[in-house]
Amino acid sequence: xxxxxxxxxxxxxxxxxxxxxxxxxxxxxxxxxxxxxxxxxxxxxxxxxxxxxxxxxxxxxxxxxxxxxxxxxxxxxxxxxxxxxxxxxxxxxxxxxxxxxxxxxxxxxxxxxxxxxxxxxxxxxxxxxxxxxxxxxxxxxxxxxxxxxxxxxxxxxxxxxxxxxxxxxxxxxxxxxxxxxxxxxxxxxxxxxxxxxxxxxxxxxxxxxxxxxxxxxxxxxxxxxxxxxxxxxxxxxxxxxxxxxxxxxxxxxxxxxxxxxxxxxxxxxxxxxxxxxxxxxxxxxxxxxxxxxxxxxxxxxxxxxxxxxxxxxxxxxxxxxxxxxxxxxxxxxxxxxxxxx
Numbered sequence: 001x002x003x004x005x006x007x008x009x010x011x012x013x014x015x016x017x018x019x020x021x022x023x024x025x026x027x028x029x030x031x032x033x034x035x036x037x038x039x040x041x042x043x044x045x046x047x048x049x050x051x052x053x054x055x056x057x058x059x060x061x062x063x064x065x066x067x068x069x070x071x072x073x074x075x076x077x078x079x080x081x082x083x084x085x086x087x088x089x090x091x092x093x094x095x096x097x098x099x100x101x102x103x104x105x106x107x108x109x110x111x112x113x114x115x116x117x118x119x120x121x122x123x124x125x126x127x128x129x130x131x132x133x134x135x136x137x138x139x140x141x142x143x144x145x146x147x148x149x150x151x152x153x154x155x156x157x158x159x160x161x162x163x164x165x166x167x168x169x170x171x172x173x174x175x176x177x178x179x180x181x182x183x184x185x186x187x188x189x190x191x192x193x194x195x196x197x198x199x200x201x202x203x204x205x206x207x208x209x210x211x212x213x214x215x216x217x218x219x220x221x222x223x224x225x226x227x228x229x230x231x232x233x234x235x236x237x238x239x240x241x242x243x244x245x246x247x248x249x250x251x252x253x254x255x256x257x258x259x260x261x262x263x264x265x266x267x268x269x270x271x272x273x274x275x276x277x278x279x280x281x282x283x284x285x286x287x288x289x290x291x292x293x294x295x296x297x298x299x300x301x302x303x304x305x306x307x308x309x310x311x312x313x314x315x316x317x318x319x320x321x322x323x324x325x326x327x328x329x330x331x332x333x334x335x336x337x338x339x340x341x
Contacts, residue, residue, distance in 0.1 A: 035108040038147045042113040063151035072159035078181040080128035096121030115143040129173030139163040162241040162325040171337040185302040189266025192219035208272040229315035238321035246292025260285030277309045303327040
């Protein structure tokens with residue numbers, strides 16, 4: 001599974017050079033063919049979906065014991081369990097027969113592949129209890145895949161479920177027992193300062209090593225003042241739908257960071273390749289202050305977020321964040337329909 005140790009392993013060893021015939025080979029050079037093969041496996045998995053060769057492709061790229069650790073529409077699926085709703089079909093194509101995924105970025109390091117794409121299609125069938133709306137959707141989804149010997153052995157997916165509900169104009173169906181299935185608080189992941197200490201102790205032999213350390217420091221207790229480049233841009237807020245909710249209610253500055261004064265995120269791992277670094281972490285803290293006009297609940301949250309960083313000439317130039325908004329809303333004990341209106 002995606003354990004803390006396994007996911008962080010590449011961050012520790014990536015700077016270790018290899019020696020061959022008296023010449024040092026940088027890991028990026030030595031591993032390039034493997035990384036490209038792993039990317040090809042991930043792309044084959046994604047692009048074959050919904051095509052006549054889907055079944056054959058899945059046999060080709062999925063290991064016999066392949067584990068999907070998390071589905072893209074995780075919360076909608078979890079809350080639909082045991083409710084007798086119609087199935088959604090292979091890769092949701094029962095609900096979205098014309099589904100097309102638009103791949104935006106693929107990154108690889110070690111046995112990990114990260115893939116960012118947009119899930120698009122028209123809602124023509126039942127979706128976890130939501131009747132067909134005929135509306136088109138275009139939402140982001142991200143995948144973290146582990147590949148061994150040319151086969152996918154694990155997959156972790158997270159889609160923008162809040163955006164999906166908003167675009168459909170649909171509420172998450174109520175369960176017959178009146179309950180909500182809330183994601184657990186696991187207290188897993190690693191303290192950022194411990195991660196920074198480990199990375200600082202390892203050789204900073206490659207550009208990826210140095211950039212990974214810069215990103216890790218952003219989560220530390222005392223991040224450097226000049227961590228990011230002049231002209232740095234944050235292209236996406238991790239929780240944009242909650243922010244829109246706050247803007248509409250005159251509370252645009254009641255951010256996640258301010259709402260959780262004890263916030264202390266936990267790092268799950270990195271994927272670094274060339275000018276890009278992806279960091280997977282959990283936003284963790286207790287809501288004791290208003291969150292975008294949502295009164296303090298006193299609830300503890302721990303939700304997944306992925307930040308992607310782009311470097312230019314070794315400087316952190318851009319970021320793009322993607323958090324589990326629906327998971328946060330559920331953990332706060334709120335109705336997931338607050339964003340729908």
